[in-house]
Amino acid sequence: MNYETVIGLEVHAQLLTKSKMYCSCSADYANTPPNTHVCPVCLGMPGVLPVINKQAVEFTMMTALALNCPIADFTRFDRKNYAYPDLMKGYQISQAYAPISKKGYVTIEVDGVTRKLGINHIHLEEDVARLMHRSEPGGEDYSLVDVNRSGLPLMEIVSEPDMRSAEEARQYLIKLHSILQYLGISTGNMEEGAFRCDANISIRPEGSQELGPKVEVKNLNSFKAVFMAMEYEAKRQRKALGEGKKLVQETRGWVDNESKTVTQRTKEYAHDYRYFPEPDLPPITIGREWVEEVRKKLPELPEARRDRFMKEYDLPVYDANLLTGSKTMADYFEEGVKASKEVSPKEVGNWLVGEVTRILNAGDIDIGEFKKKVSPDKLTALISSSHGQINAVTAKAVLEEMYKSGQSATEIISKRGVSQINDTGELEKIVAEVIKSNVQPVADYKAGKETALKFLVGQVMKASQGRANPQIVNEVLKRKLDEV
Template sequence: MPPVPAWEAVIGLEVHAQLLTRSKLFCGCPTTFGAPPNTHVCPTCLGLPGALPALNAEAVAMAVKAALALGCTLQPTSRFARKNYFYPDLPKGYQISQYDEPFSQGGQVTIEMKEGDTVRTKVARLTRIHMEEDAGKNLHDLGGGSVVDLNRAGVPLVEIVGEPDLRSPAEAAEYLRVLREELVFLGINDGNLEEGSFRCDANVSIRPVGETTYGTRVELKNINSFRFVEKAIAVEIERQKDVLETGGRVVQETRGWDEKNGTTYSLRSKETAQDYRYFPEPDLLPLVLDEAYIARVRSDLTESPKQKRERFLSELGITPYAAQVLTQHPRIASFFEEAAKIAGDAPKVANFVQSEVLRDVTTHGLEASIPVTAKQVAGVMTLVASGKISGKQAKELYAKLRGTDKDPEAMIAELGMTQVTDPKAIEEACAKVIADNPKQVAGIKEGKTALFGYLVGQTMKATKGSANPELVNTTLKRLLGLE
């Protein structure tokens, strides 16, 4: 029996990202999520006779932004095509998309994979980015039947088609995280996987290690979380290994992901199915992108998350971990940067935002609910730096400021919250702690220096956190003869 080969996975991802326009790609119907079924529809997106499409200029600008940010080559002239197939959620019987003449080609997504103590950088190439309209949504098993909601039909998408450059489920998940982050920071996609505005199809095959030709590709459709993508690809790789190692043949097909049972399942075969029938869309003129237009869109590009992290490290001096955490959402990043600019001490602001503020932050799409303003956080940090309050009091002050528009300095006056800096009062507190803890004092004099921190803590507790920590330290050392 021949030896079982070592297998290599070959993975390419196709991402559908909804553009954050107010209206659909070819009509004026709104794109807001959650409306009653079939209320955001009109003759154009329903495909009624005589209704003509009109291209949404805002969608074009957003699509071009995505292509520029991802390093694509823009085509001066591109065309829309009719992608013909028949399905209940496609009222026209075709989808307006781009086929052989897309508006952009090439591009790349750079990912970083942590492997032990090292970080491996990988460039995953893109084939193209093109525009297309979304289909509707089929809802099954409602009252024993199926219905269709066409609110989503015609919503503008970019399809980001990746080359088969990924080699593991973990690389695929990281690719999606980086791509989603990029689009969210551009402000053109809300990254909401649960609502279907960022969706992924994965093309998966395996081949013996060292082989250069591709194996038979299986497509996994519309997986709506990074965790599920990683799990589904891993399961599909193992399924294909089992098929080949038992003498079977992998069939080219489309499969779905069953999260409950942890398996992929066949949706439809592609072995003998003809490809979609495309022909040029006769109701739309070619899309022309001249240099002046491209320059205008390029000038509107924002800083990428990676560029922002690098600037936070080089200019603001925060740690790599803090830079990663504080750029998880564009609103959080701008909040931190504003507070750091006002306070003038970015590392301390970064620590405070991470330890206190982020616990109370909720995000949805491009929006973030933050219970204080950047000016309030900067005010708290300024009070600590000036010695008016201690670090412990800063946390208490933040808790009182949440959900208010009050000035931090006015709030400490209202609460009577000031840091004790009177040497005499601090000496009295330290002397009492020393007298009350003879065992710990004896231990310190025997060389157990770790017990000194206990006395500091007891002094801070006795003063309800209001004593100046630096004065407490120096006073205790002097009284214990440690200086």
């Protein structure tokens, strides 16, 4: 039997507010000692009263508008009872029944096909404390609790089960990440857990409308992990059914270094959490004027920027897509274009999509890291040098060294002595040497063998240590060969 994969993603994003979700503790707790960003509210002391963070509500509204989600007139918070040591109160204040926004969509492109993927809803909740599990040699195991993270505003974006492959799941996540980055409401840092994802995956016979038992995969903290975990699960579930086993609804964890999922617990159902309306917080009525005010704060979003890049800079859709996929990359491009009049936007785009992306992939770094070493104006200065001072091959090598050393193109070119040789007289000397020492290829060329010319050009380039201007070499070589 043929099966279809069904995937839905739940994405949690920490919001870049000044204070926590329900108290006035600073949300910027990075690099601070454990349990220093705490107060009676986020420590879950009895008798305290939480207060809703307005900025967090606005950030969630911005996200909703960017994801084509209508904003509810009325929203309310609920208590999610969940006895786990990372929750000081013994419950989490979340939104189960009246989230801020419902029913939107994003579009993604996979293999040239555009797909519209539904967003089920977007709601607000609070992050939990960090647990650090320790074990002493020969002693007992124990856990340390750091409450600094607890109470941080956490926005949850729940998709419809609309994805049909691991690649669609990956593209959806990349798109969402990009939109939040453009909105400037989350760092999106996946390694630090500021943007994390749980995936629900099931399979069903092709043509069936019913969903199979859902497996929730936790701990997916990179785009690659999402892709690999979904590939793994789709295969595992098909295999199990093929062997006549029964699939169960459960939670599994992704083990990155072993590239597999393992059972964690059988999945709870919503009623296990005994949700009820949070009695300590008032419901919020969202007036349409407020929505319009928030709408005005929306920046240019990835798709609009892509369309503008195509129009304003005359870029092909492929380049425009790659350049605007990340806000940092798009900013880098525009800074580069502004930095130099001698270099065309198309050239800056080509270098970013080509050589720069190659360096990013090889070093597994992002454009932000790259920018620390090679600023946009340094890149355009290099591109400008490749217009005559150095040849294309050298320019690529120089860029590599700029990234490694942080030096400018000019510094590297003068240090290495790699300036292009454009002087015809100097090139004629090298050509004469090459003709003299390559009797057979010269004879081949004379006999009409075109490939011999390429070989001879290569020899001249080699003799000049890659510095010769290839165009002039071609001309000089042909002319000299005619004289032989």
